Amino acid sequence: MTEKVVKVRKKHLPSLERGFPLILKDAIIDENNVKEEGEIIRLVDEQNKFLGKGYYGKQNKGIGWVLSYEQNEQIDxxxxxxxxxxxxxxxxxxxxxxxxxxxxxxxxxxxxxxxxxxxxxxxxxxxxxxxxxxxxxxxxxxxxxxxxxxxxxxxxxxxxxxxxxxxxxxxxxxxxxxxxxxxxxxxSVHLAVDLNDGAMVGVFLDQREVRKTIKEAYAKGKTVLNTFSYTGVFSVFAALGGAKKTTSVDLAKRSLERTKEQFRINQLNVEAHDILVMDVFQYFKYARKKNLTFDLVILDPPSFARSKKMTFSAVQDYQNLLKEAISVTENEGVIVASTNSSAISMNKMKGFVEKAFKEMKTSYYIVEEFSLPEDFRTKKGFEESNYLKVLFIKKLASFLK
CATH class of the missing domain: 3.30.750.80 (RNA methyltransferase domain (HRMD) like)
Incomplete structure (x- = not known):
């Protein structure tokens, strides 16, 4: 296959040489040399020294991926x-x-x-x-x-x-x-999956270890609030782990039947649990008005979401989301805070937690943390590939002064 030669700007050479695999638009001097997505591109420096080869394909902030650092390896x-x-x-x-x-x-x-x-x-x-x-x-x-x-x-x-x-x-x-x-x-938990019904299939596989931990160590005898609940899989694991009651909240109308389906295939009594179709932030207001509190609150929002009334961005709004969760969490209760945003590092996530609890004048400590499971292999030197960050946070009864 013909390879199109493209030159890399000098300031981007160190990251490329360290194995950074995403080809950034700003890194390329002559992107116009490449016309069609899927073309094989040969990366060279400004002195035409070989750096790597990959393919041209626009994805988020990149225009392609490096596939090989071997000059003679064929992409076939x-x-x-x-x-x-x-x-x-x-x-x-x-x-x-x-x-x-x-x-x-x-x-x-x-x-x-x-x-x-x-x-x-x-x-x-x-x-x-x-x-x-x-x-x-x-x-x-x-x-x-x-x-x-x-x-x-x-x-x-x-x-x-x-x-x-x-x-x-x-x-x-x-x-x-x-x-x-x-x-x-x-x-051992049963999950219903549909591979031919739009963008999503019914379960996010990267949360496997988190769900297992909730079932085995955090759910027994607890009241559980599962926000942005999608098909309610976190709720199912909590119920099977002995939760007293789960409440699943998601804005999507289809989440109601899909969540009921997940409960039924695990022979759980759907009527013993609440499944609500409503905006999560509106639910927090409702819960405070009704003096509802929970032993375990699960936050697993999308990186970005838009409804008729508001727009949610994890980067901009996660701290406020945490404050909402804190307000309905029992003392000595646990918040499971998760994000799949590659723009949020684990340190930034912990910063959101620290600021949210400080503003709520509440003490806390992080019990444990999770990232991607072993089947979700990541690329060394490319932090964006390790996108999942999950913190189990205990809300303490003592308050900050």
Whole structure:
């Protein structure tokens, strides 16, 4: 395949040489040399010294990803097969689990190909494409996967936006069409998954260890508030862990039936729990008005969300969200504060916590913290790849003066 040569600005050479895999628009002198997403680009410095090669594909603040630092390595079908094989070998033990049948088998730049992830759901594979550039290699990736595994079916999500919206096509690619929802297991808990119903599938696999911890160590006998609850999976784990009652709150209307579904497949009494379709911030106001408090409050908001009445940005608004949570958390209760924003470091997250509790004149301590599980491999030297930060925070009965 023909390689287009592009030059990298001098000030960006140190990060590239340290293995920073995202090709930033500002780093390239002559982006106009590249015309189509999916083209192979050869990165050189201003003296034409080879730096690496990758592909051109617009994704967030990048215009592509470095795939290789070997001058003679070809980006072809054999390349994709090697990368997938390496990733699958690192996750062999996951396929042997009988009580967990959903996990990530390929995690973008952490496995050597930025812009591409592949998840496994009990024999079904879901491929996520994050740019037109990586999607140009669709056939090579699917052919490589087919040589390495057997599947019931393959589905895909095109997560590169057209006019700001998700490309909502038929997501079926190969195999035999599934009858959805399919039921997978996570640490013995049953989860309903739909691979062909819009952008989301019903569960975020990166929170597996957090859910397990809530079930095993924090839920028993507790009242639980699950905000931005999506399909209520945190609530299900809490209920199975012996929670006295869970309350799930999400603005999306479809969250009601999807949450009920998750409860039912685990043989839980839906009527014993509250599932509310409403704005989370409005619910906090309602809870304070009714003097409702909770032993465990779960905060897992999207990085960015917009409703008719307000816009939420994790970077701008997480501190205020924490203050709302503190106001409805019992003394000695726990707040599980989570973000998937790559723009928020763990230190910044802890800063939000410190400021929020200080403003609420309340003491606290961090009980434990989590990041991505082992199947979500990250790239050394690229902090953005380790995007998940979760803190378990105990609200103390003593108050700051």
């Amino acid at each position: 079908s054999a390349f994709f097969e090697r990368k997938l094989k390496q990733a699958l070998n690192k996750r062999k033990h996951f396929f042997d689990h009988t009580e967990t049948t959903a996990f990530r088998v390929f995690n973008g730049e952490g496995d050597g190909i930025g812009g591409l992830t592949i998840d496994y759901f009990a024999g079904y594979y879901l491929i996520n494409w994050y740019s037109k550039g990586i999607y140009a290699f669709q056939k090579a990736v699917i052919d490589a996967l087919g040589k390495l595994v057997s599947w019931k079916a393959v589905y895909q999500k095109k997560r590169f936006a057209t006019k700001g919206t998700y490309i909502d096509d038929d997501d079926f690619v190969a195999g035999e069409r599934g009858i959805f929802p399919i039921i997978v297991k996570e640490n």
